[in-house]
Amino acid sequence: MSKVTPRIPAGFMELLPGDQIQFNKMLEIIGGVYERFGFTPLDTPAMEHLEVLLAKSGGETDKQVYRIVKKGKSNNEYCLHTDLTIPLARYVAMNQNDLTFPFKRYQMQKVWRGERPQRGRFREFYQCDIDVVGTSNPIVDAEIPSVIYSVFKELGFDRFTIRINNRKVLNGFLASLNLLEQSKDVLSAIDKLEKLGKETVESELQACNIPPDKIDKIFQFVAIKGATEEIISQLEALGIEDEVFVQGLSNLSLVARYMEKLGIPTSNYKIDLSIARGLDYYTGTVYETQLDDYPQIGSVCSGGRYDDLAGYYTDTELPGVGISIGLTRLFYQFKAAGLIPTGPSTPADAIVIPNDENCIDWAIEVTSALRQSGINTDLYLEQNTFKKKFKYAVNLKVPFVVIIGEDAVLSQNLILKDMESGIQEAVSVDAAICQILG
Amino acid sequence: MSKVTPRIPAGFMELLPGDQIQFNKMLEIIGGVYERFGFTPLDTPAMEHLEVLLAKSGGETDKQVYRIVKKGKSNNEYCLHTDLTIPLARYVAMNQNDLTFPFKRYQMQKVWRGERPQRGRFREFYQCDIDVVGTSNPIVDAEIPSVIYSVFKELGFDRFTIRINNRKVLNGFLASLNLLEQSKDVLSAIDKLEKLGKETVESELQACNIPPDKIDKIFQFVAIKGATEEIISQLEALGIEDEVFVQGLSNLSLVARYMEKLGIPTSNYKIDLSIARGLDYYTGTVYETQLDDYPQIGSVCSGGRYDDLAGYYTDTELPGVGISIGLTRLFYQFKAAGLIPTGPSTPADAIVIPNDENCIDWAIEVTSALRQSGINTDLYLEQNTFKKKFKYAVNLKVPFVVIIGEDAVLSQNLILKDMESGIQEAVSVDAAICQILG
Numbered sequence: 001m002s003k004v005t006p007r008i009p010a011g012f013m014e015l016l017p018g019d020q021i022q023f024n025k026m027l028e029i030i031g032g033v034y035e036r037f038g039f040t041p042l043d044t045p046a047m048e049h050l051e052v053l054l055a056k057s058g059g060e061t062d063k064q065v066y067r068i069v070k071k072g073k074s075n076n077e078y079c080l081h082t083d084l085t086i087p088l089a090r091y092v093a094m095n096q097n098d099l100t101f102p103f104k105r106y107q108m109q110k111v112w113r114g115e116r117p118q119r120g121r122f123r124e125f126y127q128c129d130i131d132v133v134g135t136s137n138p139i140v141d142a143e144i145p146s147v148i149y150s151v152f153k154e155l156g157f158d159r160f161t162i163r164i165n166n167r168k169v170l171n172g173f174l175a176s177l178n179l180l181e182q183s184k185d186v187l188s189a190i191d192k193l194e195k196l197g198k199e200t201v202e203s204e205l206q207a208c209n210i211p212p213d214k215i216d217k218i219f220q221f222v223a224i225k226g227a228t229e230e231i232i233s234q235l236e237a238l239g240i241e242d243e244v245f246v247q248g249l250s251n252l253s254l255v256a257r258y259m260e261k262l263g264i265p266t267s268n269y270k271i272d273l274s275i276a277r278g279l280d281y282y283t284g285t286v287y288e289t290q291l292d293d294y295p296q297i298g299s300v301c302s303g304g305r306y307d308d309l310a311g312y313y314t315d316t317e318l319p320g321v322g323i324s325i326g327l328t329r330l331f332y333q334f335k336a337a338g339l340i341p342t343g344p345s346t347p348a349d350a351i352v353i354p355n356d357e358n359c360i361d362w363a364i365e366v367t368s369a370l371r372q373s374g375i376n377t378d379l380y381l382e383q384n385t386f387k388k389k390f391k392y393a394v395n396l397k398v399p400f401v402v403i404i405g406e407d408a409v410l411s412q413n414l415i416l417k418d419m420e421s422g423i424q425e426a427v428s429v430d431a432a433i434c435q436i437l438g
Numbered sequence: 439m440s441k442v443t444p445r446i447p448a449g450f451m452e453l454l455p456g457d458q459i460q461f462n463k464m465l466e467i468i469g470g471v472y473e474r475f476g477f478t479p480l481d482t483p484a485m486e487h488l489e490v491l492l493a494k495s496g497g498e499t500d501k502q503v504y505r506i507v508k509k510g511k512s513n514n515e516y517c518l519h520t521d522l523t524i525p526l527a528r529y530v531a532m533n534q535n536d537l538t539f540p541f542k543r544y545q546m547q548k549v550w551r552g553e554r555p556q557r558g559r560f561r562e563f564y565q566c567d568i569d570v571v572g573t574s575n576p577i578v579d580a581e582i583p584s585v586i587y588s589v590f591k592e593l594g595f596d597r598f599t600i601r602i603n604n605r606k607v608l609n610g611f612l613a614s615l616n617l618l619e620q621s622k623d624v625l626s627a628i629d630k631l632e633k634l635g636k637e638t639v640e641s642e643l644q645a646c647n648i649p650p651d652k653i654d655k656i657f658q659f660v661a662i663k664g665a666t667e668e669i670i671s672q673l674e675a676l677g678i679e680d681e682v683f684v685q686g687l688s689n690l691s692l693v694a695r696y697m698e699k700l701g702i703p704t705s706n707y708k709i710d711l712s713i714a715r716g717l718d719y720y721t722g723t724v725y726e727t728q729l730d731d732y733p734q735i736g737s738v739c740s741g742g743r744y745d746d747l748a749g750y751y752t753d754t755e756l757p758g759v760g761i762s763i764g765l766t767r768l769f770y771q772f773k774a775a776g777l778i779p780t781g782p783s784t785p786a787d788a789i790v791i792p793n794d795e796n797c798i799d800w801a802i803e804v805t806s807a808l809r810q811s812g813i814n815t816d817l818y819l820e821q822n823t824f825k826k827k828f829k830y831a832v833n834l835k836v837p838f839v840v841i842i843g844e845d846a847v848l849s850q851n852l853i854l855k856d857m858e859s860g861i862q863e864a865v866s867v868d869a870a871i872c873q874i875l876g
Contacts, residue, residue: 003753017479021478040785068506080484124484262802382573
């Protein structure tokens, strides 16, 4: 039979078992933290009506959207979602009478974008999102980074920085310079400061016809650094009376204060006035998160506050705040940075190996006992040399091997081998269970 | 602004939070059992190359496949997978040098089929699959129903029946009647016996030109009932010497014996000679599972053994055995049968409610303490009347409410209300944690 070459589409990530287990662990940790903070799970269809998806989006999204067609049909009424925010907006608008507000939901699903595949950029990737919808309370803006802090702590990081800013502070400042009309261009330029450097951003601002003295003031502004209190004082000292600025500064100060109360160490967050976040719809607090020792990874978690989530679908005004972790890209980068351990290629804590055919019945009994104790247990049943049987366990990097020999059956003992220490000893089933459970 | 009507495509399931939590619990139970039996997780891209997906499938699949196109492009090289078996075959063929065999994988993902939507039939649904690839060992065929047994036990069922049969027994029997050439038609007819009744199946067999005496023999054969040993004896008593039959009977008998050894109660399984399973590629043991009290649901878990998983992609012969649970349809039917409890609409075990603004700081401290104890905790921060605050907790059906009043702040006490019993009392934070953790 002529064969079809087995392959996957370019720009899609698929993992071998060892990495898949690590990936799933990260998903589980993130989901666990989200639930610990009271976010409820949501799973929306992979497909949306094209009209629903494109209600808000501009031309760039339109080009990236994967449309769905069936054989011999030309209409493509449906498409794959490109993020989890539009599905959330649609869901909340659709079900607003059945939901309790503030609605705190988390969603960890694949999204698809038909971009040109590049190193580290994927066309299918997991997003892990949380949003609190239906509240303008700024203390909620402080709880969000508290979630981010717990996620990255539990993922095993100590040295990371959650950077916060407030779009009202930026817009108010620009208003005070009479630059409100150019604010989109200015914010977009500022956002690139860290990546592209001062000179490039300066050229970009000049190209927007911003006068040199105002460019200087912008650079002075985003250069305001220091501890939270210092930045707040310096911002106050600017004496800007613009109402939006005053409100933004008051919010930023309150959010920073509550972040501390929520137990985020001051070493793990800072106000950074150069963060603007490209997305149009952020209107208040914005967040970015960097791993201090891996700046090349860029932001690992970002988001912000918006005034109106679902304006395209409902008249109900739904302010809220949310963040997103792009897990597929993050996993890829963690892997490249050597941060993903080479762990087992099996979820089994133990593999039971009967020495020969006569030992199978007792091997089954032992396997069942282990499983009933909650131990993930694999049972090796192939007829092979012992060397080959043992190689199966070695290849899978399982923590424990349980060998059932003729003698084990008679003596009700088995050989338990701790694969890490290499120590093996004859023990009872109960003793084996205790040792494996640690 | 003119609004786009928020809606989802027909034939897609989307749940409100309470149901979503129940759905996720089922997913978690199933995945947990799969891991307990040593199956390793796999997640494959939603898209496959059309050529890869259609290598095996016939015209029916071709019509159902959702193809992917981008704006202004006409080619549809990619499509959404319609099951998890083709992706597994492609994955194993692609990665055979990096995998350890027997390869035990589980996969719980959405699949998509562009069928006409009907009540209880979905175009997007979760499949929860396990397969053991690269083994012909019939004891493995007995371990698979042991997984099924654990899954449905842990989903809360006692009364269900795993029905097993062996395609070799059926084919060998048909060979003994010189009906091997019509076997596909005959098996397809037999498979419908329970659903359509004897008369319809008889007409179907007549239409296939099966002579009346042989039709009688077929009906006598599938009518063989009884306990495992009785059925095996009756099959042996038929004296059929066909080699395939003899091998199938020996396998069936061995599988049944090992199912008992693996601890499956005899009330939860039986040999049923009328089960054939439509799919072409099953060659040995086949499974179906019914809930005894809900026969209208049909088979809740089915599968079987195959000789060659990935013949379309590789010369390596890969025999194996697997099963699938269609969770979306199952959830829909459980819901219709009143089997899905109306539980909380939040994963939170407790919601902390500060009585007024002055209590927020202490409410934050209590919330953090609860979360650090591993308690999923929501913090209500909206400024509202107490009645409205409390209604939030009632609507979400949270098990515990923690009320932080002025006095609580002074006395370091809080009010813990058990929402099920209605009992509330003033306790310390530590006492509250103990009570919530149960």
